[in-house]
Amino acid sequence: MLISCDVPLINKEVLQKLIEQINDTSEVIQLQSNGKNMPLIAIYKKKCEAIFLEELKQNQRKVQKAIKKCKVNTVPINTVLEQYTTNINTKKDLEFLE
Numbered sequence: 001m002l003i004s005c006d007v008p009l010i011n012k013e014v015l016q017k018l019i020e021q022i023n024d025t026s027e028v029i030q031l032q033s034n035g036k037n038m039p040l041i042a043i044y045k046k047k048c049e050a051i052f053l054e055e056l057k058q059n060q061r062k063v064q065k066a067i068k069k070c071k072v073n074t075v076p077i078n079t080v081l082e083q084y085t086t087n088i089n090t091k092k093d094l095e096f097l098e
Contacts, residue, residue: 004040009084009097017075018043026073033077033085039063041085 001018003010014031021029022043030042040063048070055066077085088094 001043002040004087006088007041007085008088009086010041011084014041014077014081014084017077017081021073021075023073025071027070028067028072030067030072030074031077031085032074033082037064037074038085039067 001015003015018029018031018041027045027047028039028042031038033041048066051069052066055061055069060066086097088097
């Protein structure tokens with residue numbers, strides 16, 4: 001499981017939504033919150049490693065480009081849970097959160 005450091009409100013219920021979607025065919029299980037895919041709140045299977053390494057060798061650093069080469073299951077969450085995926089990047093964002 002991968003969780004970016006800029007979602008401080010993430011909780012067990014949101015992560016459980018990802019875990020519940022684990023299956024034999026999906027290589028990436030990512031959240032969709034507020035209509036946006038969230039590849040940094042996701043579960044990646046080991047199979048993805050080779051794809052990501054190849055992208056890095058090609059000097060490609062965009063996660064979205066590598067994910068397009070994987071079998072992805074995007075899990076939308078309801079509006080109640082969206083608050084827990086709030087992205088905090090600036091001091092102003094943090095102040096707004098408080």
